[in-house]
Amino acid sequence: MEIVERIREEARKALEEKKVELIIGFEEGSLPLRTTPAFIKSIDAVERLIWNATCENNLANYLLRLKIKGKVGIVAKGCDARSIINAIKERQIERDMVFIIGVPCTGMVDRKGIKERFDEAEILEAIEVNGQIKVKGERFEGSFNISDFLYDSCKTCTQKTPSLYDVIVGDEVKEREDVDEFREIREFEKKSPDERWAYFTREIESCIRCYACRNVCPLCYCKECFIDQSRPQWFGRSIDESDRMIFHIIRVFHTAGRCVDCGACERACPMGIDLRKLTKKVEKDVVELYNYKAGIDLETVPPLATYKEDDPQEFIK
Amino acid sequence: MEEKVISREKVVTFIDTLIGKYYVFAPVKKKDFISFDEVKSGNEVYLGYRNSKDSPKRFLFPQSEVMLRYEKGRLIEEGPFDYGKRVIFGIRPCDIKGFSLLNKVFDNHDFRDPYFITKRDSIILIGMGCREPQTTCFCTSLGIDPGSSDGADLFITDIGNKYVFQILTSKGEGIISEYDGFNDAEKADLDMKEKVSEDAKERIRTKVEISGLKEKLDGMFEDPFWSDLHEKCIGCAICTYLCPTCHCFDIEDETVNDKGVRRRNWDSCMFPLFTLHTSGHNPRESGKERMRQRIMHKFNYFVSYWGDTACVGCGRCIINCPVNMDLRKVINNINHG
Amino acid sequence: MNLDEVDSKIENWEPKIIAFLCNWCSYAGADLAGISRIQYPPNVRVIRVPCSGRVDPFFIIKSLQAGADGVLVSGCHPGDCHYLTGNYFARRRFTILKNILEYIGIEEGRVNFSWVSAAEGEKFATVIKEVTESVKALGPAKRLIKRFNYRKL
Numbered sequence: 166m167e168i169v170e171r172i173r174e175e176a177r178k179a180l181e182e183k184k185v186e187l188i189i190g191f192e193e194g195s196l197p198l199r200t201t202p203a204f205i206k207s208i209d210a211v212e213r214l215i216w217n218a219t220c221e222n223n224l225a226n227y228l229l230r231l232k233i234k235g236k237v238g239i240v241a242k243g244c245d246a247r248s249i250i251n252a253i254k255e256r257q258i259e260r261d262m263v264f265i266i267g268v269p270c271t272g273m274v275d276r277k278g279i280k281e282r283f284d285e286a287e288i289l290e291a292i293e294v295n296g297q298i299k300v301k302g303e304r305f306e307g308s309f310n311i312s313d314f315l316y317d318s319c320k321t322c323t324q325k326t327p328s329l330y331d332v333i334v335g336d337e338v339k340e341r342e343d344v345d346e347f348r349e350i351r352e353f354e355k356k357s358p359d360e361r362w363a364y365f366t367r368e369i370e371s372c373i374r375c376y377a378c379r380n381v382c383p384l385c386y387c388k389e390c391f392i393d394q395s396r397p398q399w400f401g402r403s404i405d406e407s408d409r410m411i412f413h414i415i416r417v418f419h420t421a422g423r424c425v426d427c428g429a430c431e432r433a434c435p436m437g438i439d440l441r442k443l444t445k446k447v448e449k450d451v452v453e454l455y456n457y458k459a460g461i462d463l464e465t466v467p468p469l470a471t472y473k474e475d476d477p478q479e480f481i482k
Numbered sequence: 483m484e485e486k487v488i489s490r491e492k493v494v495t496f497i498d499t500l501i502g503k504y505y506v507f508a509p510v511k512k513k514d515f516i517s518f519d520e521v522k523s524g525n526e527v528y529l530g531y532r533n534s535k536d537s538p539k540r541f542l543f544p545q546s547e548v549m550l551r552y553e554k555g556r557l558i559e560e561g562p563f564d565y566g567k568r569v570i571f572g573i574r575p576c577d578i579k580g581f582s583l584l585n586k587v588f589d590n591h592d593f594r595d596p597y598f599i600t601k602r603d604s605i606i607l608i609g610m611g612c613r614e615p616q617t618t619c620f621c622t623s624l625g626i627d628p629g630s631s632d633g634a635d636l637f638i639t640d641i642g643n644k645y646v647f648q649i650l651t652s653k654g655e656g657i658i659s660e661y662d663g664f665n666d667a668e669k670a671d672l673d674m675k676e677k678v679s680e681d682a683k684e685r686i687r688t689k690v691e692i693s694g695l696k697e698k699l700d701g702m703f704e705d706p707f708w709s710d711l712h713e714k715c716i717g718c719a720i721c722t723y724l725c726p727t728c729h730c731f732d733i734e735d736e737t738v739n740d741k742g743v744r745r746r747n748w749d750s751c752m753f754p755l756f757t758l759h760t761s762g763h764n765p766r767e768s769g770k771e772r773m774r775q776r777i778m779h780k781f782n783y784f785v786s787y788w789g790d791t792a793c794v795g796c797g798r799c800i801i802n803c804p805v806n807m808d809l810r811k812v813i814n815n816i817n818h819g
Numbered sequence: 820m821n822l823d824e825v826d827s828k829i830e831n832w833e834p835k836i837i838a839f840l841c842n843w844c845s846y847a848g849a850d851l852a853g854i855s856r857i858q859y860p861p862n863v864r865v866i867r868v869p870c871s872g873r874v875d876p877f878f879i880i881k882s883l884q885a886g887a888d889g890v891l892v893s894g895c896h897p898g899d900c901h902y903l904t905g906n907y908f909a910r911r912r913f914t915i916l917k918n919i920l921e922y923i924g925i926e927e928g929r930v931n932f933s934w935v936s937a938a939e940g941e942k943f944a945t946v947i948k949e950v951t952e953s954v955k956a957l958g959p960a961k962r963l964i965k966r967f968n969y970r971k972l
Contacts, residue, residue, distance in 0.1 A: 358926055359924065360924075361922065362924025364924075391877070400880075400884070405965060405966065406966070407963050407965045407966065408965070410963060411880055414919060414923065415876065418876055418915065418919055421915045443919075443922075446919065446922050450914075450915060450918050454911075454914060469908070469911055469912060472904065472907035474897060476910055476911060480914070480917060481910070481913075481934060482933035482950075
């Protein structure tokens with residue numbers, strides 16, 4: 166049975182047995198290479214659920230954002246499941262209030278990457294067949310292996326099969342052990358402070374402060390974000406270089422030991438800012454310093470909520 | 483009305499001529515998108531674009547604008563400041579329409595915003611007709627023609643090997659006279675121009691039904707429709723910040739030590755903070771009320787106040803939404819639900 | 820004239836350093852340095868905090884935005900925290916923050932940390948000397964300062 170059939174079957178069962186109030190999954194989007202989050206509340210609507218290589222949103226976000234009474238079913242990829250684990254650990258949701266339909270994921274297709282292949286021409290149609298994406302425009306056609314056009318976060322993913330689920334649909338995907346997920350960060354660290362500053366100021370220059378990176382992130386559930394605080398107002402909301410940069414510094418600081426590198430922030434950014442260059446650095450430090458990866462299990466204490474007497478401290482005078 | 487033509491190559495020299503006399507802003511390639519930015523040479527300009535990622539509204543209504551500067555509690559300097567003569571080269575008809583909608587808000591019988599007006603009066607708009615609209619474009623549904631020169635000082639139509647420049651105002655006339663490489667348009671050029679704009683219009687197949695929408699929305703404030711609509715919205719400001727018509731702002735004083743500025747920053751109805759009262763009460767408590775506000779403002783309130791719809795059909799909110807919320811679908815659902 | 824030019828025109832420039840000192844150890848250490856008449860550079864502005872664990876990254880970043888050329892955070896030695904574990908938690912946060920700041924391009928030496936006990940008046944003076952020298956060597960801070968570029972749109 167195809168994955169999509171099994172998702173629908175599990176969703177139908179869960180709704181029929183009144184196990185859940187609603188199922189959060191994906192449905193057909195309105196643009197080529199897009200799907201959109203779906204909120205399925207009735208059995209008739211289950212048919213709307215789909216599954217393909219463009220189901221890129223991290224649905225765990227909605228568990229925290231929507232104030233849903235009752236139990237919620239959710240279609241979760243590896244990264245979504247890691248975000249759910251995080252949310253449970255941080256006491257934002259209760260394990261028994263969420264019914265996880267785990268989907269082993271082979272990676273999501275980088276729609277911007279495919280679009281770039283055709284320059285300014287518009288893709289009018291895209292279909293997925295056997296691990297390939299066939300796209301059509303007015304004067305062109307193309308076919309791509311999905312595996313060649315994955316999002317960067319998917320390329321370095323080490324948790325494709327959800328580690329937490331109630332049911333799992335589809336076969337486990339072999340996790341890659343040969344990926345060096347921090348290679349790019351190490352390369353970047355070798356640059357001089359001036360070069361790094363120049364790089365980030367150039368990236369941040371296009372930030373329009375729409376806060377899509379924050380809002381799309383399953384970690385950002387604070388009732389009031391630091392940037393919105395007005396008593397006192399810590400930081401400005403202008404597009405000054407300093408204000409913009411500081412927003413990103415503190416945002417990324419707040420992801421320390423929590424970020425699962427689902428890549429949602431970078432995909433959401435309308436201005437194409439290299440946000441993973443920041444989050445990945447913090448992820449790397451947390452792994453190297455405190456040997457912690459977020460969203461792997463429910464037990465290990467998050468790194469900033471604990472300490473060791475012999476934590477590294479060479480930098481302290 | 484007068485029409486001039488110029489060859490493709492010469493347009494670069496024309497832009498170079500302008501650069502010496504004005505601040506010229508034109509579409510340039512940035513990473514994987516196009517944005518209006520100041521150009522220092524005609525070669526930087528990219529005219530083969532469909533439309534820019536962000537709306538050029540920021541030239542009249544900047545994202546962050548300093549209104550005044552103070553020190554030790556005393557006013558030092560007050561705006562609007564002089565930003566010089568600016569030329570916006572290659573702005574699309576939908577975005578020019580956006581300017582005229584902003585104009586209704588910032589310059590009307592009750593209220594004249596000097597910050598907006600100063601910039602509007604010192605700006606020269608060189609519009610450019612569309613050749614290849616996108617499938618997300620639905621300007622014709624809003625009564626905008628992709629070849630319309632309304633509101634521009636000069637209007638360019640790309641007819642293949644040449645550009646036709648239509649002179650619409652004395653400001654436009656002045657700009658043309660800066661450069662002697664123009665020829666008078668011949669009948670063949672004008673026929674071609676006509677054809678190009680007809681073709682562009684033809685290509686916009688997405689239709690959204692706007693007539694009757696306002697009336698329909700009149701009775702929908704309490705409709706259950708809104709309680710589901712917002713569910714997938716994550717509440718970011720991409721749609722409002724990229725929109726050519728959204729114009730909400732927040733004024734704040736920013737003080738460091740004893741110096742500071744009063745600044746006007748864009749704000750968005752999609753943020754909870756937008757309506758948060760000092761008391762802690764928030765009349766637009768959830769995404770439901772905020773999404774309703776956005777739709778209502780565009781298609782109902784704005785129509786009541788200004789007799790026009792606050793949407794130009796550019797499709798930016800559709801293309802850029804991280805969760806694929808499609809305004810066309812929303813409108814269709816209102817019409818048919 | 821922009822701020823960069825202003826900075827370079829200032830002769831005999833002296834750095835401004837904000838020091839967040841914990842009440843129980845480092846602040847007392849500073850006191851001891853004073854009582855013992857140990858000389859140290861006058862470039863620090865001290866802000867007393869209950870514990871190094873109280874130092875939110877906001878404090879450090881806000882200092883840099885407001886124009887501080889350097890920041891020092893100082894608390895009790897590990898194991899000596901008045902609140903038992905405040906400095907242990909702080910240490911992890913500071914490590915992450917310092918790494919981020921240096922990664923984006925804030926020069927090493929702008930943001931500093933130390934453990935100074937109430938008995939270490941001598942050490943306090945040494946730390947201040949070291950920090951002042953390192954910040955002086957870096958010159959006036961230019962990154963993250965709010966400029967109020969009101970003319971630029």
